[in-house]
Amino acid sequence: MxxxxxxxxxxxxxxxxxxxxxxxxxxxxxxxxxxxxxxxxxxxxxxxxxxxxxxxxxxxxxxxxxxxxxxxxxxxxxxxxxxxxxxxxxxxxxxxxxxxxxNIDSAPLAESGPQEVRKAARSFNRMQARIREQIAQRSRILTAVSHDLRTPLARIKLRVEELEDGHLRTRMSQDLGEMTAMLDATLAYLREQRTSETRHLFDLQSLVESLVENAQDNGAAVSVVGACLPLHTQPLALRSCLNNLLDNALRYAGHARIELHDGEGQIEVRVIDNGPGIPVEQRDAVFEPFFRLESSRNRNSGGVGLGLSIAREAALRLGGELLLEESPGGGLTAVLRLPRR
Known part of the structure; x- marks a missing residue:
């Protein structure tokens, strides 16, 4: 040069x-x-x-x-x-x-200009290509894991059904159910990390009302108050975030109330329950993958400790933030703040 x-x-x-x-x-x-x-x-x-x-x-x-x-x-x-x-x-x-x-598939930088600029653009483009390759490789691994693990689990479940001991059959079926649920949750968490979608104008209020109606059809005590205008966002990530927040509230409290607050620069979605809540010192730890409170480590909780992790991953990808607060009268309130841009 x-x-x-x-x-x-x-x-x-x-x-x-x-x-x-x-x-x-x-x-x-x-x-x-x-x-x-x-x-x-x-x-x-x-x-x-x-x-x-x-x-x-x-x-x-x-x-x-x-x-x-x-x-x-x-x-x-x-x-x-x-x-x-x-x-x-x-x-x-x-x-x-x-x-x-x-968007991981965005156009690369033009490698033009002075020598330093060309070198920086070339390094940035190589980094982007490596990230895309790693994501594609992980996608192939996820597909293989999903197929290779589900097949033997299905065979084991069929063989368990043939056991004569009813008590043993029930316990093994529960263990297999937990393994399947953990596999599904892990794949969903990894899938959330690799998802990339473009932003466009989306009706958040219609999405929330749809989630509430689906929960009510399944017999859950869920309500929604407030209204908001559409915003530019990633619909799949937003649906995943709200789904996991609502599921978390219903799993541990049995009921939920969703509040929509539309501001000038941001929209705030509050998912409120009056369940057992989470101690203040553990509200950051529950966002870690596979972390569960001691009180929830039982077969009846149905969780594997990934719901809030998936919700926060989606919130960060949307450019927002997810916080946990104590509900009035006790319980937990998940606060999702999304920028209006």
Whole structure:
């Protein structure tokens, strides 16, 4: 690569050119408008009379102020252009990283410009390609795991049904059910991490009302209050988040109330229950995968400790946040805040 084809060389050349041009303008300015040279000394016996045209009168523009102002303007223009040249690749890289966070299949950066910019763009594109390959590889692994584990579990379940001991058959069926539920939850969690979808205008209120109606059809005590306007979001991620929050409330409390609060810059969804709640010191830990409270480690809870983890993963991908608070009168309130953008 040519040494002159670098960002340093371009910036250095801009400032050198501005300084040289500023000095040249100052020199030409003083030459044209500067004070006249002193007249030649008169010989005592000379009667030479200088013509009026030969006597150059000093110009009001002959002072140093004007060329200094011109030099200052040139340096300011060079600094402005240099700053734009320096920050443009940073802005492009930042925009590409933002696109990548929303869509892993976004267009790669153009590998053009100075040497440093081309190298940064090339490294960024290689990183994006490696991430896509790793996600594709994990997708293939998930598909293989889902098939290879479900098949022997199904065979074992059929053989368990043939056991004559009813008590043993029941216990083994429960264990197989827990294994299947853990497999499904783990695959759902990994699938959530690799999901990528574009944003578009979506009716959040209709989604919440649909989830509430489905829960009510299954006999659950669920209600919704409030209203909100549509927002730009990722529908699948939003549905996954709200589904897991509602399931978590119904699993541990048996009921839930959803509140919608529409603000100027964000929308807040509150999933409220009056169940056993979660101690303050453990509200951060429950977002860790496979973490369960001691009180929920039994067969009847039905959870494997991934519901809140999936919900937070989805909330972060939406650019929002998920918090846990204590409900009025006891219980747990999951607060989902989504930016309106």
């Amino acid at each position: 040519r040494r002159g084809d670098t960002l340093f060389a371009r910036l250095f050349g801009i400032f050198v050119a501005a300084i040289v041009l500023g000095h040249l303008i100052g020199f030409l300015w003083f030459r044209a408008y500067g004070p006249p040279p002193p007249p030649p000394p008169k010989h005592p016996n000379s009667l030479v009379i200088l013509e009026e045209s030969e006597l150059r009168q000093p110009s009001p523009l002959g002072g140093p102020l004007v060329p200094l102002l011109l030099q200052l303007l040139l340096l300011l223009a060079a600094a402005w252009f240099g700053a734009r040249l320096l920050t443009r690749p940073i802005r492009q890289l930042s925009a590409a990283a933002e696109r990548l966070s929303e």
